[in-house]
Amino acid sequence: MRPQRPAKRQRRDPPQGATEESPVSHHLIYTNPSYAAILQPPRGRFSIRTILLTLPAAVAGFAIAYYLSSPNVPGLNILRGSDPFVVADLPGKGKGLVAIRDIQQGELVIQESPLFIVPKSISESPSALISRLLQNVSSADRDAFLNLSYVHFPEGLDPATHPEEVALAIFQTNAVAAGDGVGIFPRMARLNHGCSSAFNVVYTWRQREQALFVHALKNIRKGQELLTTYTDTKRTRKERRSFLEQQYGFRCTCAVCSLDAAASKASDKRLTAISHYYAHLATWGSNAISGAEAISTINKIWKLEDEEGYWSERGRLAADGAWIAASHSDAVAARLWAQLAVKWYTYELGAESEFVPEARTTAEHPEAHPAWGSGAAMPVGRPLD
Numbered sequence: 001m002r003p004q005r006p007a008k009r010q011r012r013d014p015p016q017g018a019t020e021e022s023p024v025s026h027h028l029i030y031t032n033p034s035y036a037a038i039l040q041p042p043r044g045r046f047s048i049r050t051i052l053l054t055l056p057a058a059v060a061g062f063a064i065a066y067y068l069s070s071p072n073v074p075g076l077n078i079l080r081g082s083d084p085f086v087v088a089d090l091p092g093k094g095k096g097l098v099a100i101r102d103i104q105q106g107e108l109v110i111q112e113s114p115l116f117i118v119p120k121s122i123s124e125s126p127s128a129l130i131s132r133l134l135q136n137v138s139s140a141d142r143d144a145f146l147n148l149s150y151v152h153f154p155e156g157l158d159p160a161t162h163p164e165e166v167a168l169a170i171f172q173t174n175a176v177a178a179g180d181g182v183g184i185f186p187r188m189a190r191l192n193h194g195c196s197s198a199f200n201v202v203y204t205w206r207q208r209e210q211a212l213f214v215h216a217l218k219n220i221r222k223g224q225e226l227l228t229t230y231t232d233t234k235r236t237r238k239e240r241r242s243f244l245e246q247q248y249g250f251r252c253t254c255a256v257c258s259l260d261a262a263a264s265k266a267s268d269k270r271l272t273a274i275s276h277y278y279a280h281l282a283t284w285g286s287n288a289i290s291g292a293e294a295i296s297t298i299n300k301i302w303k304l305e306d307e308e309g310y311w312s313e314r315g316r317l318a319a320d321g322a323w324i325a326a327s328h329s330d331a332v333a334a335r336l337w338a339q340l341a342v343k344w345y346t347y348e349l350g351a352e353s354e355f356v357p358e359a360r361t362t363a364e365h366p367e368a369h370p371a372w373g374s375g376a377a378m379p380v381g382r383p384l385d
């Protein structure tokens with residue numbers, strides 16, 4: 001068995017419910033901002049389950065969206081003048097973020113500290129906990145929180161007389177993973193969802209700064225909506241829609257979900273193949289495939305993702321390539337893959353992310369990689385471009 005390897009993709013809602021074994025497993029979420037980090041716990045049981053750790057479970061009750069919007073929403077005031085976007089009302093989506101100028105690929109669009117973070121394991125009722133945490137924030141922050149949207153309010157309850165349940169529903173709809181917990185970030189919580197090629201920003205939690213960073217994955221034109229992705233979108237349209245309806249109470253009509261039947265079928269085929277290749281790549285860790293086969297698989301994924309317009313997780317994929325090349329003592333390939341990792345990590349996570357200098361070190365000194373020489377020496381193959 002090889003000592004360590006680039007295993008499965010890091011998902012915020014791993015389809016298999018599997019835990020991450022990758023060397024970069026501490027790097028939660030960076031591209032798959034699944035918002036519904038918290039599921040509705042069964043009534044009477046004081047447990048919060050995050051979809052980071054478990055399969056998404058059916059959410060009890062009928063999903064009803066309530067929007068507490070008004071012309072003078074306090075939450076809007078927290079946006080700073082220098083933001084490259086505004087919060088806008090968008091038909092059928094509630095609010096969302098729209099670019100007010102062109103945004104460059106890799107640009108930092110939001111840096112935000114959490115209002116509060118809930119640990120994964122708690123000992124009191126979730127709704128009581130959220131309400132208690134809310135008492136500790138400023139009134140402006142509390143207003144910002146209470147103005148966020150929510151779905152999945154328990155059927156039969158009146159929101160006006162159940163503020164604790166409203167707070168919990170807001171949390172469930174808007175919380176994202178933050179280190180070992182799940183946090184609320186009211187500015188980035190306005191980001192709506194897009195699938196595969198439709199999302200154009202990615203976010204990551206940085207432990208060092210205790211803040212969430214949102215970067216432009218692609219160039220975004222003035223007037224375009226900033227979209228993140230709430231889930232692993234490397235699934236068919238039917239599967240994605242079903243998940244989004246169940247977890248977030250909306251039917252996705254993003255550019256990918258709106259493709260005509262033939263184009264959608266082609267997209268589904270590519271996404272399914274990408275998923276399949278990721279699973280195949282993961283078998284390198286148990287010696288089921290050679291280093292050359294693993295690198296060839298990465299190149300297949302890369303090509304398919306180019307065709308799909310799905311650019312996410314490329315820093316990680318390239319870093320996996322460097323890992324495999326280093327393991328097989330292929331310095332030339334390790335250097336090239338690491339250079340690619342530097343490039344894409346910088347877009348996705350920002351130059352200050354800890355992953356950038358790590359990859360740069362490998363690009364400069366492949367032999368210093370922790371996996372160097374851990375497998376049989378062989379030429380494994382370079383990136384396609």
Ligand SMILES: C[S@@+](CC[C@H](N)C(=O)[O-])C[C@H]1O[C@@H](n2cnc3c(N)ncnc32)[C@H](O)[C@@H]1O
Pocket residue numbers: 035065092093094095096148149150151173174189190191192193194248249250251252253254
């Ligand atoms: C985290 S909030 C996003 C911001 C929200 N639109 C608002 O008004 O504050 C998640 C909710 O936004 C809505 N939403 C997100 N993406 C959407 C999309 N692509 N189409 C329709 N509604 C969407 C859903 O109601 C979802 O439960």
